[in-house]
Amino acid sequence: MNMIVCCKQVIDPEAPPASFRVDAGANKVLPPQGVPPVISPFDEQAVEAALRIKDAQGGTITALTMGNNLLRDVVKKPLSMGADELVLLEDAAFEDGDGWSNAYALAEAIKKIGEYDIIFCGRQAADWDSGQVGSGIAEILGLPSVTLAKKVDVADGKAKVERVIPDGYEVVEVSLPALITVSNELGEARYPTIKGIMAAKRKEPTVWKPADIGVDASNIGANGRRAKLVKLFQPVKEGHCEIIEGDSPEEAAVGLAMKLREVKVF
Amino acid sequence: MSDNKGVMIVGEVVEGKLSPIAAELLGCGRKLADDLGQELSAVIIGSGVSGLAEQAISQGADKVYVVDDALLKDYQTDSYLSVMDKVVKEAMPQIVLMGQTSMGRDLAPRLAFRLETSAALDCIALEIDPDSKRLLQTKPVYGGNAQAIYSSDIDPQIATVRPKVMSPLAPDSAKKGEVITIDAGLDASAIRTSVLETVLEEVVGIKLEDAPVVVSGGRGMGGPEGFEQLAELAKMLKGAVGCTRPVCDSGWMPDTQQVGLTGKIVTPDFYIAVALSGSSQHMAGCSSSKTIVAINKDPEANIFKEAQYGVVGDWKKVIPAFTEKVKELLG
Numbered sequence A: 001m002n003m004i005v006c007c008k009q010v011i012d013p014e015a016p017p018a019s020f021r022v023d024a025g026a027n028k029v030l031p032p033q034g035v036p037p038v039i040s041p042f043d044e045q046a047v048e049a050a051l052r053i054k055d056a057q058g059g060t061i062t063a064l065t066m067g068n069n070l071l072r073d074v075v076k077k078p079l080s081m082g083a084d085e086l087v088l089l090e091d092a093a094f095e096d097g098d099g100w101s102n103a104y105a106l107a108e109a110i111k112k113i114g115e116y117d118i119i120f121c122g123r124q125a126a127d128w129d130s131g132q133v134g135s136g137i138a139e140i141l142g143l144p145s146v147t148l149a150k151k152v153d154v155a156d157g158k159a160k161v162e163r164v165i166p167d168g169y170e171v172v173e174v175s176l177p178a179l180i181t182v183s184n185e186l187g188e189a190r191y192p193t194i195k196g197i198m199a200a201k202r203k204e205p206t207v208w209k210p211a212d213i214g215v216d217a218s219n220i221g222a223n224g225r226r227a228k229l230v231k232l233f234q235p236v237k238e239g240h241c242e243i244i245e246g247d248s249p250e251e252a253a254v255g256l257a258m259k260l261r262e263v264k265v266f
Numbered sequence B: 001m002s003d004n005k006g007v008m009i010v011g012e013v014v015e016g017k018l019s020p021i022a023a024e025l026l027g028c029g030r031k032l033a034d035d036l037g038q039e040l041s042a043v044i045i046g047s048g049v050s051g052l053a054e055q056a057i058s059q060g061a062d063k064v065y066v067v068d069d070a071l072l073k074d075y076q077t078d079s080y081l082s083v084m085d086k087v088v089k090e091a092m093p094q095i096v097l098m099g100q101t102s103m104g105r106d107l108a109p110r111l112a113f114r115l116e117t118s119a120a121l122d123c124i125a126l127e128i129d130p131d132s133k134r135l136l137q138t139k140p141v142y143g144g145n146a147q148a149i150y151s152s153d154i155d156p157q158i159a160t161v162r163p164k165v166m167s168p169l170a171p172d173s174a175k176k177g178e179v180i181t182i183d184a185g186l187d188a189s190a191i192r193t194s195v196l197e198t199v200l201e202e203v204v205g206i207k208l209e210d211a212p213v214v215v216s217g218g219r220g221m222g223g224p225e226g227f228e229q230l231a232e233l234a235k236m237l238k239g240a241v242g243c244t245r246p247v248c249d250s251g252w253m254p255d256t257q258q259v260g261l262t263g264k265i266v267t268p269d270f271y272i273a274v275a276l277s278g279s280s281q282h283m284a285g286c287s288s289s290k291t292i293v294a295i296n297k298d299p300e301a302n303i304f305k306e307a308q309y310g311v312v313g314d315w316k317k318v319i320p321a322f323t324e325k326v327k328e329l330l331g
């Protein structure tokens, strides 16, 4: 079983909300001070999904990350979790893409990697939450796709996927090769082991430039966008909270109930 | 830009009925179509669905495309994609809207790639730019920390719309419209997935998405036991219990009760946030609630920036006293 997992380096989505800043002029998010980037958590769970298959029946896992100035300690995390290979698409031309240009470059890299039975992606990247790259790669490569997986089992050239729906899940069978996006219901990604971290340190990633995957710089990153970002802004919060005080928490609780009744909240 | 004209919505069918999001899309689509001075059409896809066309017309559609085929009984990416590709190429709309549902979030991006255009998912506002006449699509990004407005010059512009954000129109049974039947033209062997089974969680009491009151607990509840107390309070207020993601990750509550960016989006009149910090990803699922009340022991918790009323204290002390008083006041 050959598996490829697309992993994006993003600003830590769990950095404190108060540290979040937008550069309105540039329509960009300013990285918070002192908080290192991470692999988008859904992508880590996609690595986990691939590792569970590898644990059960063997296989190889290639992590694929695109960006510029990628931090080696961050992008090597899938290796330290147990992935076998790491391919980086690293160049300024890959930056600031949209779903379209990102899926295009990743699909071309996947063609170059060549052999695969399953391509995994996170359900959406934790930065732009666009939720399109997985489906886009599938469309470009002409593969079937199943989105929002919480469990993936493979047997007889097919994958059985539990796909999350609002009130539960459906069990979808898909022929391989296929693209599967992973949702958080899959469960937490495993922690790297010391052995894994050591192995990842020694492993040199394969680095590809646009020319290496045969793409023209006009079709990737910011140049290849089809969606224009007109404006990026932080919604204004009214931010007035009336704190109900009391001599004890119980008294405050009673005061809260009375206040809410008075203003007819219930 | 092209000669494409008109706004098209995809009217999702659930258990043989048009789902509530269809009416919301018709309401929002009607406004956009009127702003453009163009037509509003609806696409209804499924098996045994032709009877639903009139309803879509009464809710705002000028034209309804019906694609009725036994192979379309369940949503499957390959079959629905093939149908939508066909309908869009025939109708040539300028805008295509779907709900941000299990179907829409799967279908919209693939359709966009097939049609070589772009899509914006989970939009919370849509409007026509008065100058360019292009659709401006507003959606939350960065886990709800920011919002982005997207547009594009390529037709059709595709968007999915978050449920319960747009208002439906009052149905007008006198409204006339045209119904067009389109042959699905599907080849069963080209559908590469099959739904083997659907497993639904038992919901006790009111469904989270529909509840007028939601009592949510976070990691600070410390275990599943505390949720019984929240359930008691919720029941008294005729509401439902929600929770944050760590609560689901720890197995204290089922995944279906998660509120947030990747869980349920709720818009109750009254949201009680207990022992949860108010992360942007959680608030993405509840910030449109009419009144938010926070109970948290940390006065610096972000939830106090989101709430209108709050008590600083240990929930173990606050919740029993609060529940008791609410019971008394409800008499």
Ligand SMILES: Cc1cc2nc3c(=O)[nH]c(=O)nc-3n(C[C@H](O)[C@H](O)[C@H](O)COP(=O)(O)OP(=O)(O)OC[C@H]3O[C@@H](n4cnc5c(N)ncnc54)[C@H](O)[C@@H]3O)c2cc1C
Binding pocket: A013, A014, A041, A042, A126, B143, B217, B218, B219, B220, B221, B243, B244, B245, B246, B247, B258, B259, B260, B261, B262, B263, B274, B275, B276, B277, B278, B279, B280, B281, B282, B285, B295, B296, B297, B298, B301, B313, B314, B315, B316
């Ligand atoms: C991509 C992504 C998507 C996500 N999607 C979601 C989502 O859909 N929904 C979601 O909820 N989260 C989501 N998260 C997780 C989110 O970022 C937060 O980690 C999570 O919401 C925090 O949950 P919490 O508030 O329960 O826990 P914490 O942040 O740990 O907060 C616990 C709170 O409880 C308080 N507390 C502790 N003990 C007590 C006590 N005895 N009495 C009163 N107060 C007490 C503490 O002061 C603290 O404020 C997502 C994260 C990522 C990265």
